[in-house]
Amino acid sequence: MNVVHSFEPIVGPGATTLVLGSMPGVASLTAQQYYAHPRNAFWPIMGTLFGAGPELPYDARTERLRGHGIAVWDVLKLCTRAGSLDSAIIESSIVANDFEALFAESPGIVRVFFNGAKAAESYRRHVATGLTLPRVEFTRLPSTSPAHASLDLAAKTRAWASAFSRGPASESVE
Numbered sequence: 001m002n003v004v005h006s007f008e009p010i011v012g013p014g015a016t017t018l019v020l021g022s023m024p025g026v027a028s029l030t031a032q033q034y035y036a037h038p039r040n041a042f043w044p045i046m047g048t049l050f051g052a053g054p055e056l057p058y059d060a061r062t063e064r065l066r067g068h069g070i071a072v073w074d075v076l077k078l079c080t081r082a083g084s085l086d087s088a089i090i091e092s093s094i095v096a097n098d099f100e101a102l103f104a105e106s107p108g109i110v111r112v113f114f115n116g117a118k119a120a121e122s123y124r125r126h127v128a129t130g131l132t133l134p135r136v137e138f139t140r141l142p143s144t145s146p147a148h149a150s151l152d153l154a155a156k157t158r159a160w161a162s163a164f165s166r167g168p169a170s171e172s173v174e
Contacts, residue, residue, distance in 0.1 A: 025084030116143025
């Protein structure tokens with residue numbers, strides 16, 4: 001079992017949408033980049049939607065997201081986990097990131113997209129109980145992880161495109 005730490009958020013001054021994962025996997029931790037596993041669908045989806053695909057250098061991808069008002073972070077600041085799977089996270093080891101500070105520093109964020117069920121559940125359990133954000137709406141999207149194989153890339157892209165194309169989401173986890 002290893003104690004793993006998340007990264008600093010990718011966020012710009014015009015952020016309106018926050019995409020939250022649970023905790024970076026081994027490939028991401030090794031590369032020190034969000035969603036670095038070559039089979040993770042996140043960057044291909046961002047490429048389709050915003051021109052921030054995996055063919056670009058990482059810094060260019062993150063800059064494109066910032067330019068579209070998209071912030072990226074993880075719910076968990078640290079946890080104990082063997083490997084990369086969310087199911088391997090030891091629940092009692094979870095420490096959440098400081099969302100009060102993030103939302104104070106980025107008051108334009110009006111919607112949060114959870115990259116999968118573990119991110120949504122971890123936010124609900126470890127963050128939402130102590131944080132009231134009446135102007136922010138929350139949506140759980142299909143995980144872009146290669147472990148979430150019940151949907152192919154096309155189906156995941158459609159779900160993410162639909163979420164980004166509509167106004168603020170309607171599902172709340174608070």
